[in-house]
Amino acid sequence: MTAEIAPQKQMRLRYAGTCRLCGLELAARTLAVYERASQTVRCVDCSEDTTAEPPVVDPGAPGASARREYQRRRAKDEQAIRDRHPRTARLRLALGSERRSTKSWATGATGEEQLGAALERKASNRLRVLHDRRIPGSRANIDHIVVTPAGVWVIDPKRYVDQRPVRRVEGGVVRPRTERLFVGGRNRTPLVEGVEKQLGVLREIVGSDVPLRGVLCFIEASWPVFGGDFRIREIDVVWPRRLHAILDEEGPLVESRIEQLYQQLGLALPPA
Template structure:
């Protein structure tokens, strides 16, 4: 099982929250896995009843869930308002005129997050992807947190259909060197800067745990955008990729084995829980 709180084995080993352990049913004590595996009783009557339990399922969340829920909320609110104001022709008006762009953006964003979530799912057991995560003391959310063999990746999904995404460099000898993320010819470097609060939230969630030193990387994933021929842009410490490139990035080989990835995912899932979808 994965411990929900720190404990101590009878051998004196301290067990951290999130660490896998065994449970001695007869003595009702926690055992480290080494003690559980090495417990060789002298007789059948002395045999401790030890059970190594599977950890509770990790709440992975729903990719794009809160974006779709916000679209549906705005869409329904507009429909109710139009039908109330125009009882006779409300249905016709709704059929003739689409939702405003500010509402449609939520639907498009949700679809983009879903596509990226599906890309991560295709990677199988090599990664664990957490979607649509709450941040303490904030109304904002993190689109995806992916735990791969090489570390933790904080992924923010952007959907700009057909938009050219490029890196602009300026300055040098007589002026400060500058890098800008350009999307459709406009400076969108603020997207890069906005990754810092997301990284900070994940660092805080891992601080004080056995995983505090695990590398954490920031990724902007553009869905349906046009990236350079190489398929990647690195601006500062932020990687900019498409869904395929993002999938390759998070699945790169590294030192974290499957058990460690599961422990990190369990830890982050508890501290940055999935957004709760409204029930109908």
């Protein structure tokens, strides 16, 4: 009795090919699905049923988790004052100011909301946007993910009013070369490291063939009249208008691939 041959099988390609569904170029050794009848290949993530409706992706709300954390901390601070000073709590709350650690969450949420609204106005079939995505197994989140022809972008907005971001380079001859980010004279290099970690999360999801870009976007910062943006450790440091300009860059991703990546990332990283 002759064994039945499966109509398709998952395999690593011996030669480069093109996905028959989304048009993505598949390099040799890429894991793909080989379809025997048509002798074609398709991406592992591409559905064989082209008539099926794509899953609904929740794009998320800009700054939602930061705003919730601010409200939680504010309520906790106010309750602590009521417990310690029951007779004068109302007056203390009216005249007092919020703790800096609590207020910083409101500042961050406002920055995310402002940038998120601007990205939504720019959104199209060639620019898909996800906001406030939770990283599974972690308390961290990614503020904005944007998919364009140039690739997938991690965008981390920061609101440092009237403070100037600068890059400081040290070493390079005798000592190892180091790059550090300073904002308003204070070392903020951990912000760069945070974006690098987020890019690592996305790389695990989209694979090695998708261009990834990381951006720190400083809102209401102090910038020189001409120029001022720079790149540090492959992370772009820009202001909002400059961000919009670089998001318009062309690249290798066609609209169908942009939509596929949007769906893939939106389902893998749920709203925070």
